[in-house]
Amino acid sequence: MANRTAVILGASGSVGQALLSEILSCGGFEQILIVVRRPLNLQLGVKVKELLVLDMNPNKLTHAVIDELRELSGDVFGFSVLGVGADTAKLSLEEHRTVDVELNAAFARGLKASGKVQHLLFMSALGADHNAKTTGLGVAGIAQYVRVKGEAESAVNNQGPAFVSIFRPSVIIGSQHTPWLLSVVARLLTPFTPAKFRSIRTTEIAQAMVAAALHPPEKSAVYHYTDMMTLIANR
Numbered sequence: 001m002a003n004r005t006a007v008i009l010g011a012s013g014s015v016g017q018a019l020l021s022e023i024l025s026c027g028g029f030e031q032i033l034i035v036v037r038r039p040l041n042l043q044l045g046v047k048v049k050e051l052l053v054l055d056m057n058p059n060k061l062t063h064a065v066i067d068e069l070r071e072l073s074g075d076v077f078g079f080s081v082l083g084v085g086a087d088t089a090k091l092s093l094e095e096h097r098t099v100d101v102e103l104n105a106a107f108a109r110g111l112k113a114s115g116k117v118q119h120l121l122f123m124s125a126l127g128a129d130h131n132a133k134t135t136g137l138g139v140a141g142i143a144q145y146v147r148v149k150g151e152a153e154s155a156v157n158n159q160g161p162a163f164v165s166i167f168r169p170s171v172i173i174g175s176q177h178t179p180w181l182l183s184v185v186a187r188l189l190t191p192f193t194p195a196k197f198r199s200i201r202t203t204e205i206a207q208a209m210v211a212a213a214l215h216p217p218e219k220s221a222v223y224h225y226t227d228m229m230t231l232i233a234n235r
Contacts, residue, residue, distance in 0.1 A: 003074025004029045009107045010082030015202045022206035028214045058106035065110025077213045078111040078120040100152045108160030119163045121209045125149045126170040166222045171199035195226045211235035
């Protein structure tokens, strides 16, 4: 097995937990580093190490990643599934950006500056658009959500490693942020939903991200539902 290390930001969330489980079970990585602001105490064995960044601000996050990766050998892959989730309607635009844009950009800069990482796999959202208006009709917070996700995509593309794979799920089944009723309705409507807009499980996002890491693309790319299903099928 190749000497591969996975570095994960956002491992405490629903998709993050699924991603950590998939990386552990796939057999493709010798070690896993999870970047956290407080201990998760997962007790997953010597293969998993926690990098504690207690004061998770952009500058400290970037330098913590650089320092930790400096001594690593082999191929190192960055994974970020960090995001605010369903609470965006309660946040100001700047509060939202602080997490989704600034911390993800800081992580991407650290990966690049370490000189160890060529590929970042980043979870965004369907409809992400850095030019979108921040207010509008529809579900509360959705206009701001797609705008900030688009800004986050631009930030990691511009400041991160040479290759960035962006994953844009629609409704995420199994996420703590997805209401139970919405999950049920989304699954029932799957046969009538255009492929790009179909719901997807946390485990399927994780499988697609790991597949893209183990079989890296030749250039940066954006993956929607059908693309993620193809990655899973071909892994």
